[in-house]
Amino acid sequence: MINQELLMGLVIVISIGAVSGFLGTLMLTKKMTLVGGPLGHLTLPGIAIALLLGFDVFFGAVAFVMLGILVIWIFEKLTRLPVETLTAIVFPFAMATSFLFLTEDETTQALIGDISQINLAITLGTAALSILVFLTIRYVYRKLVFIGVSADLAKVEGLNADRLNLIFLVCTALVIALSVRVVGGLMTVALMAIPASTSRNLSNNLTFYSWGGVLFGVLASMLGYLWYSFFAIPIGPAIIIVSVVLFLVSLLYKILVNK
């Protein structure tokens, strides 16, 4: 009989791996992959508060990533500085303040993830939210790619770019908040960027590319989780290392095929 904790862990990592990989392919089309890094760091004070007060890290993470986005948006309106510059101001502040309150163990947990404290409610909640975000991204996917190709053409065809970009941003915030449990605030970007890049190496149309992100996200998360379960290494680094290995294999394949 399969261990219940193992099963719950698998459900969580597969859900998060799928939705992160899917969103990652969209972020790559919008040249926004690197945004995931600073946004992941914005979750750290939220994780710190959740660990200190004893509630689930997802709620702390989602609250702070939303707050961070709002602060950056307000600063942008007030200062007219580029968003990248403002992000570079806000996210080190978020990291610095969170480290003031965390113990060494909690800092490690916040930075690289910890999936040991899961229960049925967390498992079902994560799976349900992942499915909801996945379906939302699927609904807006081609529309957002279209906006990336030509915002003017997309508007003439009746798309509301502001509304769609807002949906994209909210989905990104939710996926990052979901991911911090598995890979920590430090490596959320990798969970999105690497499967997308692997899929890019192997695909020749948009459908294959987007589903490839899902496939490689799931594969990396699942294999990384099994590695963590049976060899007791931290979950976040395990998933990222597997993900990078898959990327390198895809790169090798691409090089060989194009030779």
Next chain:
Amino acid sequence: MQRVLEVKDLQVSLSGEKVIRDLSFEVNKRDSLVVLGPNGAGKTTLFKALLGLIPYEGEVKWHTQKISYLPPQELVARTSLFPLTVFDFFDFKKTSSSATKKILKEVGLEASIAKKTVNKLSTGQFQRMIIAWALAGDPDVLLFDEPTSGIDVGGQETIYTLLHKFWEKRGLTILLVTHELNVVWEHASQVLCLNKKGLCYGNPDEVLTPKKLKELYGGGIKFYKHRQ
């Protein structure tokens, strides 16, 4: 004559600077209107205002809903960042694969090109492809902004001949932005000279005088009128 577009006292400002002022004109069904003017005259801005992409003052009244727009090709991303095929591109307009193949053939492209990624098309193929894309869904009106930018002289002639063919065959109304004078003589039923404000509007034979052209482009222009 069925009216397609009415523009009255149009004014457009960008970053506080007035780019178009006091512009009024009308377009009728089956007109081929060429908007002529030097760089920075406000031609692209005019199209964007007509399409509601930027704010404006005055009145823009369309009498049709089926409008298709083609921006300058350098404004359409041909990235290798992700694999966007020609089929994917047509899917943005919900065009079926059979309809895509059919329209590609009509602009002189092989149907097999539909499986190619957009970044692997040559400049000429890409331009034909986006013309086909603009024609998908049977629009009544086409707005083309510099449809031959980045294409060599032979290719330019082919593109304009292609547009002329569709204009005749489908009974389209075409609004075309260019700074190439020969396009007016060969393809326009109406011309609108624009340099921040409207300098002339009407039948090219009547309104496009050497004096008007000097006013439009400055003193250095030579006037050679070619007719077929």
